[in-house]
Amino acid sequence: MNMIDPRIHQALDGELSPDTLPPELRRVVRQVAAAADLLATPVRSVSVESRVMAEIRRPAPTRAQRVARWIITPHAITFRIRPVWSLAFAAAAAVLTMFAARGGGLELGEYEGIAQFVGRFPDAQSVHVVGSFNDWRAGSIALEDQDHDGVWRATIVLPAGTYEYMFVVDGERWVPDHLAERLVADEFGRENSVVIVRPARR
């Protein structure tokens, strides 16, 4: 670690007058101050006032609209349990899964469909999918590579609609799915993949 003389920090924190420092330390204090001055230069940027005020003037959604939106938005739910209970839950989940499999797989509502995500990441330790369906929250939907062949898969039920998404590899690398139905440019000038989920029952 690159430690510097603590008196430099004291001077920069206003606890010590720079004039009391030896010349070589004063030079370092000036160097940091000069860097800060440069960064404090006003940024040439377009005012956000008009877009903020336009958003503010739009009528707020009603309580019913907010509730409806919350209901159709996927949410990650986390809960903590004692290990002994986890065994019981695992057994119950296994039984439920067996029944679900007999019943023909995922249960779909009238306006829901199945989205399948597949990506080949041979060296990945983890792969997640993030997108407009989960508010771009990393970590909530994991893909699995059950046979360790480097092909990661996830199948989820979503309300019918068009969603943008990306893969997050090893928790940090954001990668578009080039096999997606479509790719669109996002506000960062990069490409998001697009999946269209069609309702299973028409």
Place this chain on the structure above:
Amino acid sequence: MDVRAAPSDAEVVARVLGGDAEAFGILIRRYEAGLLRFATRMLGSRDAAADAVAEGFVRAYRHLAGCREPARLRTWLYRIVTNRCKSHLARRSVADVSLDEAPPVADPFDTEATLERGEQMVLVQQALTELSADKREAFVLKHVEGLSYEEMAAVTGERIPTLKMRVHRAREALLKVLEEHA
């Protein structure tokens, strides 16, 4: 001649909460320059910074009634925009966001000092980008926005010794990069 002083933040907040939504524009004009600079230094991109600041203002308006100390609105706004920046950083790796601050194309009327300042700015911004988000946030709040450690604690929710440590580490890392390029 109109010699009325500009309304205080608390007065403007009271007007907005009383139904005068247009008065919120006063707060935007009062604070957007500093917030845009802060967000640009955090995100390394003017466009992403404008998004973060705009989202922050909309969020502030929607939750204005929850601002417990309107007299300390500035700190509250920085806190909201800080969180929007973190959200943007979580979505994108800052290292490859943008080269917004790349040196401008040389103008024949630019003086040597202007060009040198432009190059220095690129170097400093690059050095800042190489810091972790926590250290970058601490350095910018302290040295660019001029917040006290108490205000920084209110913005970030961190303890003052933690913030001091981050500022110290940020200075050390920044100096190392600057000296390498000197």
